[in-house]
Every structure is written in C-alpha cells, then in structure tokens.
Amino acid sequence: MTTLVLATTNPNKVREIRALLRDAPVTIVGLDHFPPIEPPVEDGATFEENAAIKARYYAAATGGTVVAEDSGLEIDALGGVPGVESARFAGAETSYPEKFARLYAMLDAAGGRDSTARFVCSVAVVRGDAMLFSTRGTVEGRISPDPRGEHGFGYDPIFFYPPEGRTLAEVSDETKRAVSHRGAAFRALAAWLEAR
Numbered sequence: 156m157t158t159l160v161l162a163t164t165n166p167n168k169v170r171e172i173r174a175l176l177r178d179a180p181v182t183i184v185g186l187d188h189f190p191p192i193e194p195p196v197e198d199g200a201t202f203e204e205n206a207a208i209k210a211r212y213y214a215a216a217t218g219g220t221v222v223a224e225d226s227g228l229e230i231d232a233l234g235g236v237p238g239v240e241s242a243r244f245a246g247a248e249t250s251y252p253e254k255f256a257r258l259y260a261m262l263d264a265a266g267g268r269d270s271t272a273r274f275v276c277s278v279a280v281v282r283g284d285a286m287l288f289s290t291r292g293t294v295e296g297r298i299s300p301d302p303r304g305e306h307g308f309g310y311d312p313i314f315f316y317p318p319e320g321r322t323l324a325e326v327s328d329e330t331k332r333a334v335s336h337r338g339a340a341f342r343a344l345a346a347w348l349e350a351r
Contacts, residue, residue, distance in 0.1 A: 157180065157181045157182070157351075158181065158182045158183075158184060158219065159176075159181045159182070159184070159219075159221070159222045159280070160184055160185075160186070160188075160189075160213060160220065160221045160222070161183050161184065161185050161186070161221075162209045162210060162213040162221050162222065162223035162224075163223075163224070164185070164186050167308040167309075168224070168337075169185050171328075171332070171337060172224075172337070172341060174328070174332060175332055175337065175341035175342065175345065176344070176345055176348075178345065179344075179345040179348045179349060180348060180349060181348055184219075186213070186217075189216075189217055192213065192216045192217070195208055195212035195213075196208075197225070197239070199225075199239065201239065201277070202225040202226060202227065202239060202275050202276070202277035202291070203277045203289065203291065205225035205277070206223050206224055206225040206277040206278060206289070207223075207279045207281070207286065207289070209221075209223035209224075209225065209279070210222065210223035210279040210280065210281035210286075211281050211284065211286075214282060214283060214284075219282075220280065220281070220282040220287070221280070221281050221282075222278060222279070222280045223278070223279050223281075224276055224277060224279075224337070224340065224341075225239065225276075226241070226275060226276035226277070226336060226337060227239060227240070227241025227242070227274070227275060227310075228241050228273075228274055228275075228309075228310045229272060229273050229274075229275060230258065230262070230272045230298060231270050231271045231272060232266070232267070232270030232271075233258070233261055233262065233265060233270070236258075236261070237254075237258070241309070241310065242309075244257070244258075245257045251308075251309060251310070251312075254310075255310075255312070255313050258298075258313070259313075262298065268298055268299075268300050269297055269298060269300065270297065270298050271295070271296075271297055272295075272296055272297060272298050272314065273293050273294060273295050273296065274293065274294045274296075274314060274323075274335065274336040275291065275292075275293050275336055276291065276292045276293075276336040276337045276340040276341075277289070277290070277291045278290050278291075278292075278340045278341065278343075278344055280344070288347050290340050290343040290344060290347075291340060292336045292337065292338065292339025292340030292342075292343065293336050293339065294316065294323075294334055294335050294339070296314050296315050296317060296323075297315045297317065298313055298314070298315065299312070299313050299314065299315040299322050302324075303321070303322045303324060303325055304321070304323070304324025304325035304326075305324060306323075306324050306325065306327070306331070307323050307324040307326075307328075307331060311323040311324035311331075312324040316334065318334070319334070323335065
C-alpha cells in the first residue's frame with residue numbers, strides 16, 4: 156500500500172479528502188505527522204501552478220510522495236475573483252463572513268449578485284522532483300443572493316448549486332462529495348491510484 160502525504164494543515168480539507176480516498180489503495184498521512192514545515196510561497200498564476208508548487212515543496216521537505224491541491228472560487232462578474240487568492244482574499248486572517256461581505260459589495264457595484272461562478276480544484280502528485288499525476292475538477296453554479304447553510308466550509312454558503320436548488324453549505328457531506336470540484340478531482344486521483 157502506498158503512503159501519500161497530504162499537503163494541507165486545513166482539518167476540513169483533510170477530513171473531506173480522506174473520505175474521498177477511503178477506498179483507494181493508499182494510507183494518508185497529513186503534515187501533522189512531520190515536524191512543523193514553513194509553508195511555501197504560493198505565487199502561481201493558476202490553481203495548477205500552485206498545486207505543483209506545494210507538491211514539489213512538501214515532497215522535498217518530507218521525502219514522501221505528496222498530493223497537494225489548490226482550490227478556490229471563480230466569480231465571472233468579477234473577472235474570476237477571488238480565484239487563486241480565495242484563501243487570502245481580503246486578508247488571510249479575514250473570516251469567511253467578512254470575505255462574503257466584501258464579495259457581495261463588489262458584486263453589487265458590478266450590477267448584481269447572481270453571477271455565474273465555479274469552484275475549481277487542481278491536484279498534483281509529486282515524488283522527488285517528478286510530477287506523477289495531475290488533474291482538475293470543477294463544479295458550476297451561481298452566487299447565492301445571501302449566505303445559506305451550516306454545512307461545508309469556506310465559500311460553500313454563497314455557492315448556489317442549481318441541480319440541488321441549494322448552496323453547497325445546505326447539502327449533506329455525501330452530496331457535496333458527489334458533486335464538488337474536490338470530489339471530481341480526487342475521484343480522478345483514486346482511479347489513477349487503483350489503476351497503478
């Protein structure tokens with residue numbers, strides 16, 4: 156069985172990714188299994204570039220086979236903002252309700268809150284300095300008129316998913332895994348792992 160180092164300290168992502176890979180022939184360890192590692196500078200222009208930066212950096216730091224992901228929200232009416240800056244949008248220490256308020260103000264100034272949008276997740280697997288696998292998952296939707304729901308995390312409360320008629324924060328964890336950007340990307344990773 157392969158051991159994969161999951162390059163995140165976000166407990167919500169760890170929980171979600173473990174669930175997505177539960178049937179894959181791998182053992183997953185998080186960065187909490189290593190002495191503290193200073194995070195890399197994520198200065199890529201795309202989700203793919205940032206996932207590769209993190210995977211290469213943590214592969215060098217841990218000596219392991221690393222799976223890294225970079226994900227975020229792209230809002231069409233705002234030219235793709237917050238995009239690769241999703242986690243750092245309006246300041247890294249800003250709460251998500253504060254981020255929502257800032258985005259809604261920007262959308263109101265742009266002419267409306269109901270913009271089309273998507274979540275994007277890029278995944279990269281690196282061992283040594285070799286890129287072993289990469290993929291991208293997306294889910295299309297719209298911005299909700301206001302935040303709704305108590306499930307999920309991050310921008311889920313403002314992302315309205317039309318096939319469910321609800322935000323991703325209003326659906327069950329199981330439904331979210333089935334339809335989300337992260338679910339699509341990690342199902343592709345699981346298929347690759349099973350085919351090896």
